[in-house]
Amino acid sequence: MVLLQSEEKKLKPGDRAPGFSLIGTDGKRHSLEDYEGARALLVVFTCNHCPYAQAKFGRMNEIAAKYEKFGVKVVGINPNDSSRYPEDSFENMKKVARALGFKFDYLYDETQEVAKKYGAVCTPDPFLFDSEFRLAYHGRLDDALSPEKKPSKFIMEEAIDAVLAGRKPPYQFLHSQGCSIKWRE
Numbered sequence: 001m002v003l004l005q006s007e008e009k010k011l012k013p014g015d016r017a018p019g020f021s022l023i024g025t026d027g028k029r030h031s032l033e034d035y036e037g038a039r040a041l042l043v044v045f046t047c048n049h050c051p052y053a054q055a056k057f058g059r060m061n062e063i064a065a066k067y068e069k070f071g072v073k074v075v076g077i078n079p080n081d082s083s084r085y086p087e088d089s090f091e092n093m094k095k096v097a098r099a100l101g102f103k104f105d106y107l108y109d110e111t112q113e114v115a116k117k118y119g120a121v122c123t124p125d126p127f128l129f130d131s132e133f134r135l136a137y138h139g140r141l142d143d144a145l146s147p148e149k150k151p152s153k154f155i156m157e158e159a160i161d162a163v164l165a166g167r168k169p170p171y172q173f174l175h176s177q178g179c180s181i182k183w184r185e
Helices: 051-070 090-100 113-118 155-164
Strands: 002-004 021-024 029-031 040-045 072-078 105-108 125-130 135-139 177-180
Touching: 040 051, 040 113, 040 155, 051 072, 051 090, 051 155, 051 177, 090 105, 125 155, 135 155
Parallel strands: 040 072, 072 105
Antiparallel strands: 002 177, 021 029, 021 105, 040 125, 125 135
């Protein structure tokens, strides 16, 4: 099912990123505090099985590689119910991260509490925070809103560049499009 993100989001521009402590595909626990000192933090709620999310893994890798030298950190978080969607299991997350050579931390939100705190609704659902973990931009990575489209406007890079320059991004919210998060019953 494809979901267009609603205006009714929980985090508003300027809100602080909710904390988390989640296991990563690298076998380590990662918390928000682990990213202290980052000049910007991009948190993307994503998963393995959604074609919209799959289409953005390359973008996420490119952003992570391009901005690492500028102190930007990228984190992917999978909140999907893997009992109903086995492709999104932690074991499969590790396989996908290894096969695609993820340059970002890929974390498992098994309880779905982190996704709920952020107000994430679809995969992918990106949130960009400044160096103080204040929400600067929530929305799409680029203008390609279907998996088969190629982007021509790199919205997240524009937002990151603005944050790094100490400015507000051109947009604070743009609808993301993807598969709905598969919530536990």
